[in-house]
Amino acid sequence: MADFVSARRGLPGGDLSPATALILDRVRLGAGGPLARLRVAGGRVTHVVAEEGTGGRAMPAGGERVLDLEGRVLLPGLWDAHVHMAxxxxxxxxxxxxxxxxxxxxxxxxxxxxxxxxxxxxxxxxxxxxxxxxxxxxxxxxxxxxxxxxxxxxxxxxxxxxxxxxxxxxxxxxxxxxxxxxxxxxxxxxxxLPAAPAGVVDGWIADACEAAAARGVTGVIDFQYGDAVADWERRSAESPPAVRVAAAVYPSRLDAAVERGLRTGAELGVGGGLLRVGPLKLFTDGSLNTRTALCRDPYPGLAGTDGSHGIEETSPRELVRLMRRAAAHGIEPAVHAIGDRANTVALDAFEAVRCRGRIEHAQLLSPEDLPRFARWGVTAGVQPRHATDDRDVADRHWAGRTERAFAYADLLAAGARLEFGSDAPVSPLDPWLAIASAVSRTDDERPAWHPEQRLSVPDALVAAARGRRLIRVGDPADLVVVDVDPLKADTDTLRTMPVHATMTDGRWTHGPY
Known part of the structure; x- marks a missing residue:
């Protein structure tokens, strides 16, 4: 079989034009999966044939370029569902x-x-x-x-x-x-404060996107403060990004987005679908480390003082108003909520508006709120690395409540959809760190922190791929090839997973091809 060597045009790692077809041969289809052949053309997976010849359409014969992946594992492309890219x-x-x-x-x-x-x-x-x-x-x-x-x-x-x-x-x-x-x-x-010139920052971002692709990332939701839509439109006009980008909208720009007719998921720029409108970012509270996350119980040593329970960033009434306006124009809300009181406020708003959307972080939850995520179709955008990074500060400031902190297993059991992110730069933009933290609940020599909230490797992979569990005919050709089967990897190997190649929209964005 002839190896495929791509011409490096446009995107790092090579380019496949829409007319180009490629067969990926001798690849394991998912973690623990069988050997298979896949055909990619026009940015989509067009055929999937398992080794025994079942499970897909007949593979075209002749004239296709073939890449032998030598038994490596092929997974759905990974996403970081919460970054601040700049x-x-x-x-x-x-x-x-x-x-x-x-x-x-x-x-x-x-x-x-x-x-x-x-x-x-x-x-x-x-x-x-x-x-x-x-x-x-x-x-x-x-x-x-x-x-x-x-x-x-x-x-x-x-x-x-x-x-x-x-x-x-x-x-x-x-x-x-x-x-x-x-x-x-x-x-x-x-x-x-004085900022670096836009051109300098754009160069840094291009490098960061390529580094993300090298870790198997095929897309991000960018919650960068400011006007992320305009910034990404400018960047995509100069060069398509190495990852898909959903650019968030902030309340100060909601009216402008509505006037433009922007809707969550709509294409932007000239990236051929790589750039899309993201959600409307809203805040209910602050953060755990600053002791401003809005909680039902006071922080130790602060009882009776101003801010003893954290802060309310947006009043419930204003939150509902903004969500209702956005949802009426096709823009889904993404509500930052860390403390248990903040999450209740956010879920109450989703119940009032009856729209789909996201809660970002969902770090401390009341038990009665767990089923409300699935009931109202609210995605929990979570950052598993925060659970291991913040375990000590949580034990101090949320003492006696940490069994319901970063409660990923409980959320899944209640039917919630999880999507993993890093909140980069809060933690590094590397989905394998999130996967390893979700599976192990520790990142040092200590035992797992609240091991009852650990996820299985398959469930963690799905959350890291924005819900994609399988690679099917018709899927976007957003794929990652790894050298080790995640089901057979120990925690250290999961963290440092060797990524052989990454493909986004049918184009190699990382790898030797």
């Missing part, structure tokens, strides 16, 4: 603060890494988690180590930023008492 792409070029155990440790990193320039450019860092720190972030710590250069450090959950006095002065907040800003103020401050 933030993720930028974070890959920022000071890495992940794993720091104290505010003092962060200041030490800033001292070591921040003195290389005196031109006044902002030193950006990303990834600190202060929920368990013994000391508090304060501008004095940063002023002591880097007084003259502006410093802006973003928390891992994107809900807080820590600035020194020089940076606070840049954004007109020189009198801020601590330099630690959260939620709305955080977003306002970061928006006011």
């Amino acid at each position: 933030e993720w792409a930028s974070a890959r070029h920022r000071l890495d603060l992940s794993g720091t155990a104290s505010a003092r440790a962060v200041a030490d990193i800033v001292r070591e890494r921040g003195g290389g320039t005196s031109d006044g450019t902002v030193l950006f860092g990303y990834g600190f988690r202060d929920g368990l720190w013994p000391d508090a972030p304060h501008k004095r710590l940063l002023d002591a180590v880097l007084p003259d250069r502006p410093v802006a450090l973003v928390s891992a959950d994107l809900h807080a930023a820590w600035l020194n006095s020089a940076c606070l002065g840049l954004v007109g907040r020189g009198d801020h008492p601590s330099g630690l800003v959260r939620e709305h103020e955080c977003h306002e401050v970061l928006s006011a």
Whole structure:
């Protein structure tokens, strides 16, 4: 059999024009599946024939280009159903603060890494988690180590930023008492800081998309703040992305989207269907690490104080109003809800509006709310890596309630549809990390955290593929080829799964072909 070698045109990893057909031979059809042959043409799977000759239409004979995959495993293409693409792409070029155990440790990193320039450019860092720190972030710590250069450090959950006095002065907040800003103020401050030129960020994003394709990703839902629709239309006019993109809409741009007639799932740009309109992003609360997730019970040590139960980002009445307006014009809502009270509010709104949509995160749930996801057709967009990253902070701040935190097995048992994401840059844009965390409920040497909420490998793969369980005739040719059968892989191998090749819309976006 002749190997297929593609010409590299348009997308990284080669291109198959609509008229080109390709046969994938000697490939295992899904985890634990049989050997099979597939034919791809026009961006679709046109034939599937199992080794014993059953299960598909007769394969065309002669003239087809054939690629022998030597018994590797073919899976439906993977999605990251929650990313902030510009933030993720930028974070890959920022000071890495992940794993720091104290505010003092962060200041030490800033001292070591921040003195290389005196031109006044902002030193950006990303990834600190202060929920368990013994000391508090304060501008004095940063002023002591880097007084003259502006410093802006973003928390891992994107809900807080820590600035020194020089940076606070840049954004007109020189009198801020601590330099630690959260939620709305955080977003306002970061928006006011000098940004990298759009062309630079677009280049970073193109690189990030190629890196995602190298991990088997064929599509993302981009919840980047701002005007993601316009940004992606600009990018796709210059070059089609290496992954499919559903670009979210924010409330400030809802009226403009309605006026344009945009609907969730509608094609955008010139990418031939690679770029589509995503959901309307709405917020009910904050986050666990900032202790702003809206909960029924107060946070330890905060009872009786303002914000002791978290914060309400959007009132229930306004949430219903926005959801109703969006749904009436074909735009599905995606509601950020982390605390148990926030999830109840979000589900109440879906019940009132009677529309389909998503709840993003769904981290802490009341038992009576579990069946409501399936009842109202609400997808739970969850991030399994958060369960392992945040287990310690959850044990502290949600003490006595963690049996219903990140309750993925309970959601599935209640009939909910799960879709995995990373919330990148909150965790890396790598679906195999999500799969491994969902299956193991641990990412270190400790035993599984609430092992009753573990998922099976097949269920985790389905959630990572936006509900695709099988590869069938007529499916989009969004496929990933891996070297190890996930059913036979241990947790470490799942995390580092060797991805041989990735195909999106019938075009190779990663691999040796």
